[in-house]
Amino acid sequence: MNTATVIRGRGPWQLAFERLRNDRAAIACIITLLIAVLVAIGAPLLALLTGHSPIEQYSETGLSATGIPVGPGAEFWLGTDGLGRDVLVRIAYGTRISLLVGVVASGLAVLIGATVGIAAGWFGGAVDNFLSRFMDAVLSLPFLVLALALASLVGPGLGVSIFLIAFFSWASVGRVVRAEARAIRNREYVQAARAMGASNLRIMFVEMLPMVSATIIVYATLLIPAAIAFEATLSFLGLGVPPPTPTWGNMLADAMAYYKVAWWLLLFPGAALLGVTFAFNLLGDSVRDALDPRHDTTIATSAEDE
Amino acid sequence: MTAFLLRRIAWGALVVWLVATLVFVVYFAVPRDVARLIAGRQASEETLTVVRARLGLDQPILVQYGRFLGRLAHGDLGESFVTQESVNSIIARDLPVSASLALGGATLWLLMGVGAGVVAATRPRSRTDRAITAIALFFYSMPSFLVGQLLLFFLFFQLYLAGFEFFPPGSYVPFSENPLQWARFLILPWFALALVTGAAYARLTRGAMLDALGEDYIRTARAKGLSERRVIVFHALRSSLTPVVTQFGIDLGTLMGGAIVTEVVFGLPGLGREVVQAIGKQDLPVIIGVTILSSALIVSANVVVDFVHSLLDPRVRT
Numbered sequence: 001m002n003t004a005t006v007i008r009g010r011g012p013w014q015l016a017f018e019r020l021r022n023d024r025a026a027i028a029c030i031i032t033l034l035i036a037v038l039v040a041i042g043a044p045l046l047a048l049l050t051g052h053s054p055i056e057q058y059s060e061t062g063l064s065a066t067g068i069p070v071g072p073g074a075e076f077w078l079g080t081d082g083l084g085r086d087v088l089v090r091i092a093y094g095t096r097i098s099l100l101v102g103v104v105a106s107g108l109a110v111l112i113g114a115t116v117g118i119a120a121g122w123f124g125g126a127v128d129n130f131l132s133r134f135m136d137a138v139l140s141l142p143f144l145v146l147a148l149a150l151a152s153l154v155g156p157g158l159g160v161s162i163f164l165i166a167f168f169s170w171a172s173v174g175r176v177v178r179a180e181a182r183a184i185r186n187r188e189y190v191q192a193a194r195a196m197g198a199s200n201l202r203i204m205f206v207e208m209l210p211m212v213s214a215t216i217i218v219y220a221t222l223l224i225p226a227a228i229a230f231e232a233t234l235s236f237l238g239l240g241v242p243p244p245t246p247t248w249g250n251m252l253a254d255a256m257a258y259y260k261v262a263w264w265l266l267l268f269p270g271a272a273l274l275g276v277t278f279a280f281n282l283l284g285d286s287v288r289d290a291l292d293p294r295h296d297t298t299i300a301t302s303a304e305d306e
Numbered sequence: 307m308t309a310f311l312l313r314r315i316a317w318g319a320l321v322v323w324l325v326a327t328l329v330f331v332v333y334f335a336v337p338r339d340v341a342r343l344i345a346g347r348q349a350s351e352e353t354l355t356v357v358r359a360r361l362g363l364d365q366p367i368l369v370q371y372g373r374f375l376g377r378l379a380h381g382d383l384g385e386s387f388v389t390q391e392s393v394n395s396i397i398a399r400d401l402p403v404s405a406s407l408a409l410g411g412a413t414l415w416l417l418m419g420v421g422a423g424v425v426a427a428t429r430p431r432s433r434t435d436r437a438i439t440a441i442a443l444f445f446y447s448m449p450s451f452l453v454g455q456l457l458l459f460f461l462f463f464q465l466y467l468a469g470f471e472f473f474p475p476g477s478y479v480p481f482s483e484n485p486l487q488w489a490r491f492l493i494l495p496w497f498a499l500a501l502v503t504g505a506a507y508a509r510l511t512r513g514a515m516l517d518a519l520g521e522d523y524i525r526t527a528r529a530k531g532l533s534e535r536r537v538i539v540f541h542a543l544r545s546s547l548t549p550v551v552t553q554f555g556i557d558l559g560t561l562m563g564g565a566i567v568t569e570v571v572f573g574l575p576g577l578g579r580e581v582v583q584a585i586g587k588q589d590l591p592v593i594i595g596v597t598i599l600s601s602a603l604i605v606s607a608n609v610v611v612d613f614v615h616s617l618l619d620p621r622v623r624t
Contacts, residue, residue, distance in 0.1 A: 140604050141604075142325075142560060142604060144566050144567075145563070145566065145596065150332065152585045229448075229449040237566070239585070255455065256571070259455065259463065266456075266459055270455070273452060
C-alpha cells in the first residue's frame with residue numbers, strides 16, 4: 001500500500017462487510033444459498049419444465065413394471081420415489097419448507113431470546129434471576145421427546161413445527177444476549193441515558209440493542225441451519241409437515257425403505273439438506289470472524305494475502 | 307459447598323417436577339377420551355366405564371394429578387395403556403440399550419472430537435487445521451439421522467453388496483451375553499452418534515485451546531523450558547476442558563434417555579425408539595414415563611457438572 005492512498009474513516013459495520021467481501025468461503029456460501037432461494041422460488045417453474053407436479057404419482061412412467069422407482073434419466077432427471085413421484089420437483093418444493101421454517105423459526109427464536117436476554121441483563125436482580133432460571137429450565141428439557149409428543153398431540157403441521165423449533169431454540173440466544181447486556185449495562189452512555197430520564201424500553205432497545213446486535217446476527221445465522229436440521233428431523237420421524245407435501249425430512253424417511261434399490265432417494269435430498277446447512281454454518285463462522293476479527297484466523301490470513 | 311450442591315439438587319428436582327406437570331397437563335387436561343383410545347372404537351359404554359374406573363379417569367383432574375405425583379414420588383411410572391406392562395419394567399429393559407449406545411458413542415466422540423480439536427489448535431492456519439475445521443463443520447451440519455443413513459448405505463449396504471456383512475442393522479445383543487456381538491451391532495450407531503457430536507467437540511476444543519494458548523501462563527510455562535507436549539497437555543488442554551466438561555454432561559444426560567434418531571435409523575430397541583413408537587400409539591404412560599426419566603437424567607448430569615466445576619474452580623460456588 002503506498003502512502004498516497006486516501007485514508008477514509010470506516011465504521012465497524014463497514015469494516016466487517018469488507019472483511020466478508022474478501023472471504024472466498026463466505027462468497028461461495030452466499031452463492032449456494034442464493035441458488036437455494038432461487039430453486040425455492042422457481043419450484044413451480046421446474047414443475048412446468050419437467051411437466052411433473054410434486055405430489056402426482058406417475059405410476060405408468062415413474063415406476064418399473066415390478067413397481068420399483070425409476071432412476072435418474074431423461075424423463076425424471078433425478079429419478080422417482082416409491083410412489084412414482086418426481087424426486088427433482090419434490091426436492092425443489094422441499095427447499096421452500098426448509099428455508100421457510102429455518103428463517104421464520106430462527107427469526108422468532110432470536111426475537112424472543114434477544115428481548116428476554118436484554119430485559120434480564122438490564123433489569124438485573126429478581127427479574128434477571130427469574131428469567132435466567134427460566135432459560136436454564138427450558139435448556140434442560142429433553143427437547144426432541146417433548147417436541148415429538150407435543151406435535152403428535154396438537155397434530156403436526158407447518159405452523160406447529162415453526163412454533164416448536166422456536167420454543168426450544170430461543171433460550172440459548174437469550175443466555176448469550178443476557179451475558180452481553182449485563183456487561184454493557186454499566187457503560188457510561190447507558191448510565192447517561194438513564195440520568196436523562198430515558199424509559200426502560202428506550203434504554204433496552206435504543207441504547208443497548210445496537211451494542212448486542214453483532215452477537216444477535218451471528219447467532220441468527222447459526223440458528224437457521226440448526227432449525228432446518230430440526231425440521232428435517234421432525235419430518236423424518238413423521239411429525240413435521242405431513243405428507244403429501246414434500247419436505248427433505250419426509251423424503252429421507254421414505255428413502256429408508258428404498259435405499260437398497262434406489263440410492264437417488266437417499267443421496268439427492270441428503271445432498272440438498274447438507275448443502276444448505278453446511279453453507280449456513282460456514283457463513284455463520286465467517287460472519288462471526290468478520291464482526292470480531294480477534295476471534296479467528298481464516299480471515300486474518302486472507303486479509304494478509306491481499 | 308454442601309449448601310451449593312443442595313441448592314443445585316433442589317433446583318433440579320424443581321425442573322423435573324415442572325416437566326412432569328407439563329406433560330401431565332398437556333396429556334390429561336386436554337379433553338379427549340383416553341378410555342376410548344384404550345378400549346377401541348367398538349367398546350360398549352359399560353367397558354368404557356370399567357376402564358375409566360380402573361385408571362381413575364372418572365376422578366376430578368386434581369385428584370388424578372395428586373395420584374400421579376404420589377406414584378411418581380414412589381418411583382412408580384404407571385403401566386402402558388397398550389400392553390399393560392409396567393413402565394418401570396419397560397425402562398429397565400430399554401435403558402441398557404440406550405446406555406450402551408450413549409457410553410460407547412461418548413468414548414468415541416471424546417477421543418475424536420477433543421483429539422482433533424487439540425491437533426487443529428496447536429497448528430493454527432495450517433493445512434491440517436483447515437482440513438479438520440472443514441470436516442468438523444461438515445459433520446456438524448448434518449442432522450444425525452442423515453449421518454446414520456449414509457453410514458448404513460456406505461458401510462453396511464455397499465459392503466454387503468461386495469459380499470461382506472460386517473455391520474448389520476436392526477439387532478441388539480446384550481453385553482452380558484456376547485460382548486463381541488454387542489460391539490458388532492453397535493459400531494455403526496456409535497459412529498453415527500460420535501461423528502455428529504464429536505464435530506461439535508472438535509469446534510469447542512479448538513476454540514478453547516486457541517484462547518488458552520494465547521494466555522500469559524502458557525508463555526511462562528514455555529519460558530520455564532517445559533517441553534511443548536507438557537505445555538499443551540498439562541497447561542493448555544487442562545484449562546480448555548471446562549467448556550468441554552459442561553457440554554459433555556448435558557450431552558451424555560440427554561443421550562442416556564435415548565438417542566431417538568439413531569435408535570430409529572438403526573432399529574435399536576432403546577428408550578428413544580420406544581418413545582417414538584409410544585407416540586404413534588398414543589400410549590400416554592410410556593411417553594410420560596420416558597420424558598420424565600429423560601429430564602431427570604439431564605438434570606442429574608447438570609448437577610454432576612456443577613459439582614465438577616466447583617471442584618475445579620472455587621469461584622463457581624455462589
